[in-house]
Amino acid sequence: MHTMENQWFTISVYSENHVGLLNRISGIFLKRHINIESLNVSKSEIEGISKFTIVVNTTENWTRHIVAQIEKQIEVIKAFYHTDEETIYQESALFKIASHLLFDERQIQNIIKESHAQIVTVSRDFFVLAKTGRRSEIDEMHDQLEPFGIMQFVRSGRIAVTKAEMPITALLAEFQQA
Amino acid sequence: MKFDEFNHLAGMEPVKELQKKSESKKAIRISGAEAIIHCLLEEGANLIYGYPGGAIMPVYDELYKFQDQLHHVLTRHEQGAIHAAQGYARVSGKVGVAMATSGPGATNLVTGLADAQIDSTPLVCITGQVPRHLLGSDAFQETDIIGISTPVTKWNYQVTKASEIPEIIAKAFYIARSGRPGPVLVDITKNAQFDSLDFTYTPCKGVRSYIPVPKADPKALQQAADLINQAKKPYIVFGQGVILGEAEAELKAFVEKTGIPAAWTILGLSAMDSDHPLNVGMVGMHGNYGPNVLTNECDLLLAIGMRFDDRVTGNLDTYAKQAKIIHMEIDPAEVDKNVKVDVALLGDARETLSRLLPLCEENSHESWLAEFRAKDREEYEAVIKNDLHPTKEGLTMGEVIAQINEASGHKAVIVTDVGQHQMVACRYSKFRQSKSSITSGGLGTMGFALPAAIGAKMGAMDREVVAVIGDGGYQMTIQELGTIFQTKAPVKIVVLNNDFLGMVRQWQELFFDKRYASTIMTNPDFVKIAEGYHIRARRVDNRAELAGAVAEMMASEEAYFLEVKVEKEDNVFPMIPSGASVSDIRLK
Numbered sequence: 157m158h159t160m161e162n163q164w165f166t167i168s169v170y171s172e173n174h175v176g177l178l179n180r181i182s183g184i185f186l187k188r189h190i191n192i193e194s195l196n197v198s199k200s201e202i203e204g205i206s207k208f209t210i211v212v213n214t215t216e217n218w219t220r221h222i223v224a225q226i227e228k229q230i231e232v233i234k235a236f237y238h239t240d241e242e243t244i245y246q247e248s249a250l251f252k253i254a255s256h257l258l259f260d261e262r263q264i265q266n267i268i269k270e271s272h273a274q275i276v277t278v279s280r281d282f283f284v285l286a287k288t289g290r291r292s293e294i295d296e297m298h299d300q301l302e303p304f305g306i307m308q309f310v311r312s313g314r315i316a317v318t319k320a321e322m323p324i325t326a327l328l329a330e331f332q333q334a
Numbered sequence: 335m336k337f338d339e340f341n342h343l344a345g346m347e348p349v350k351e352l353q354k355k356s357e358s359k360k361a362i363r364i365s366g367a368e369a370i371i372h373c374l375l376e377e378g379a380n381l382i383y384g385y386p387g388g389a390i391m392p393v394y395d396e397l398y399k400f401q402d403q404l405h406h407v408l409t410r411h412e413q414g415a416i417h418a419a420q421g422y423a424r425v426s427g428k429v430g431v432a433m434a435t436s437g438p439g440a441t442n443l444v445t446g447l448a449d450a451q452i453d454s455t456p457l458v459c460i461t462g463q464v465p466r467h468l469l470g471s472d473a474f475q476e477t478d479i480i481g482i483s484t485p486v487t488k489w490n491y492q493v494t495k496a497s498e499i500p501e502i503i504a505k506a507f508y509i510a511r512s513g514r515p516g517p518v519l520v521d522i523t524k525n526a527q528f529d530s531l532d533f534t535y536t537p538c539k540g541v542r543s544y545i546p547v548p549k550a551d552p553k554a555l556q557q558a559a560d561l562i563n564q565a566k567k568p569y570i571v572f573g574q575g576v577i578l579g580e581a582e583a584e585l586k587a588f589v590e591k592t593g594i595p596a597a598w599t600i601l602g603l604s605a606m607d608s609d610h611p612l613n614v615g616m617v618g619m620h621g622n623y624g625p626n627v628l629t630n631e632c633d634l635l636l637a638i639g640m641r642f643d644d645r646v647t648g649n650l651d652t653y654a655k656q657a658k659i660i661h662m663e664i665d666p667a668e669v670d671k672n673v674k675v676d677v678a679l680l681g682d683a684r685e686t687l688s689r690l691l692p693l694c695e696e697n698s699h700e701s702w703l704a705e706f707r708a709k710d711r712e713e714y715e716a717v718i719k720n721d722l723h724p725t726k727e728g729l730t731m732g733e734v735i736a737q738i739n740e741a742s743g744h745k746a747v748i749v750t751d752v753g754q755h756q757m758v759a760c761r762y763s764k765f766r767q768s769k770s771s772i773t774s775g776g777l778g779t780m781g782f783a784l785p786a787a788i789g790a791k792m793g794a795m796d797r798e799v800v801a802v803i804g805d806g807g808y809q810m811t812i813q814e815l816g817t818i819f820q821t822k823a824p825v826k827i828v829v830l831n832n833d834f835l836g837m838v839r840q841w842q843e844l845f846f847d848k849r850y851a852s853t854i855m856t857n858p859d860f861v862k863i864a865e866g867y868h869i870r871a872r873r874v875d876n877r878a879e880l881a882g883a884v885a886e887m888m889a890s891e892e893a894y895f896l897e898v899k900v901e902k903e904d905n906v907f908p909m910i911p912s913g914a915s916v917s918d919i920r921l922k
Contacts, residue, residue, distance in 0.1 A: 230543065
């Protein structure tokens with residue numbers, strides 16, 4: 157197997173929502189000198205349970221160690237890791253662009269149409285485009301818009317769901333019994 | 335007359351049920367600071383170590399009021415407090431408690447937290463913190479101890495409201511002692527100490543996101559038994575998991591039934607009688623010859639409550655590659671971390687061993703065991719003979735340890751620091767009873783032994799406690815002589831003085847062409863220093879006086895300091911050079 161080659165992994169962590177847990181989890185990466193490529197924290201499908209979605213580019217061996225260490229933290233219920241093939245994942249980006257360009261540069265309208273981006277708002281001075289998709293699609297749109305001038309750009313961390321089931325509810329029930 | 339704190343301590347009753355407020359479920363209105371005291375008593379913690387300061391003063395004020403029930407030992411430094419709590423925990427199996435103020439008080443605990451984390455020692459540390467409204471303002475003695483201690487604690491929490499105190503302290507004790515034990519830090523803001531709450535206490539019985547002891551796979555148990563029953567050259571390496579899991583009797587029964595030779599890691603020392611015929615000695619960098627070399631000869635390696643530390647395995651690429659490996663382990667994160675195993679037996683060592691025992695056949699492995707004995711003879715000729723029966727004039731560390739063994743009837747708790755003396759003490763001490771060797775294994779914390787010995791003595795009042803320390807590590811926490819003086823804790827202190835940072839010097843000799851960079855110590859008069867604290871003290875620099883001096887020390891009913899001037903440039907062998915294979919262990 158390719159356990160010693162670097163590849164992209166999405167780590168999903170189900171946890172209690174506690175102050176300091178983010179620090180505890182990020183410290184596990186820090187201790188191993190591994191960069192977090194993206195991080196998203198949100199509520200999960202279970203009430204009161206948070207979900208971290210962390211993307212790293214490292215070996216499967218390291219990822220397995222990291223996930224084991226994350227899972228060991230008291231407030232973590234369960235952590236998983238998956239390859240890109242095993243997940244459905246998206247990122248979101250916002251582009252702030254000067255309003256006059258929308259009329260002066262025909263190409264921009266084409267880019268908006270072709271990329272299926274949404275116009276979130278238009279004001280006298282600027283308009284904002286939102287684009288959700290794979291990193292490569294967002295990068296492509298960014299490259300196309302860049303020559304015209306982007307006033308502000310921001311991209312979210314990856315959010316992902318797995319193709320396989322995540323039996324968190326069952327796990328929580330098991331914890332309750334123990 | 336000076337208050338005899340130690341005898342007072344010895345006379346103290348365990349926490350009485352009467353003192354426990356939880357009996358009556360009716361809430362009482364008390365301050366957060368008083369609630370902390372009640373929580374400690376509820377958890378059976380009537381002996382704590384610490385150092386006062388501004389942000390923890392309300393708790394110290396309550397300690398004053400409760401001094402008949404809860405004894406606080408004032409150390410001379412917060413590091414001393416936490417190491418003492420560690421010594422107490424390691425010798426007693428109870429949770430050690432250390433207390434400190436905010437800022438420097440809290441940061442001085444960090445080395446002990448890291449030590450307890452890596453050596454799985456159950457601790458609850460309580461630190462004071464600036465009031466809630468000053469958090470983040472860089473107030474006097476404010477430091478982010480939650481941020482600082484996160485990587486070196488099993489769990490930590492900042493309490494900002496008095497009402498949180500009972501639940502959080504209950505949880506802290508539960509987490510510290512359950513599963514794989516570890517240190518927990520609870521940081522309590524000063525307003526939470528002053529404010530009132532309606533106090534009731536419910537011990538913590540579980541945390542929903544935390545499984546302390548993972549469930550074993552019944553199939554794995556049978557697989558393990560099959561491997562054990564089929565093996566021709568099976569080999570056990572056990573660690574502290576046996577002691578923490580109180581599985582000593584189960585290990586003995588298992589070893590005796592299966593006839594498997596058993597070696598120990600440094601933290602597993604004393605879990606099995608040193609003279610048991612199937613106890614083959616220590617693994618690791620300065621372990622015994624046979625146990626290291628034969629790791630690469632066995633056909634089955636059964637690891638029990640140990641974590642394949644690099645000081646045990648040497649080069650992982652050449653570690654036990656020929657063997658099937660079974661790993662009994664309570665912490666799932668340790669499985670396959672360093673060594674890929676064939677069968678993992680998750681769970682606590684005692685339960686796993688008891689369940690495995692009936693599945694294993696009675697057996698003996700005489701010719702395999704004879705291989706260990708043959709290697710023992712090689713080691714004896716090359717190393718042990720010279721260490722224990724030297725023909726040269728200078729004293730060896732080995733003969734001092736042997737003398738202490740003899741004089742204590744193998745009954746003493748030996749607390750060691752870090753370095754050459756530690757390796758020698760662990761190699762040559764003979765134990766009959768578990769929890770007899772206390773040392774800083776994973777972190778290698780110089781300065782550990784003196785304060786840890788104070789805690790060990792208070793955690794095992796009826797046992798003799800001998801701290802064996804090098805001249806370097808001794809001076810890292812030498813101030814704790816003050817704690818010994820004040821408490822009258824009858825700790826025996828042996829400093830093996832070679833006027834060098836011996837282990838580093840040894841490496842410089844072997845691997846850095848004898849360039850002794852900053853390892854030569856110009857030492858003070860240690861006897862005078864001990865005497866300055868009114869501790870009986872003696873120096874020995876020749877063989878003729880050694881036995882007498884050790885006997886005098888052991889006979890003393892009070893604390894006693896013995897400095898032994900040993901050979902300056904002795905080396906500890908055998909030795910696996912850093913990064914080498916266990917097969918390439920050197921005898922000289």
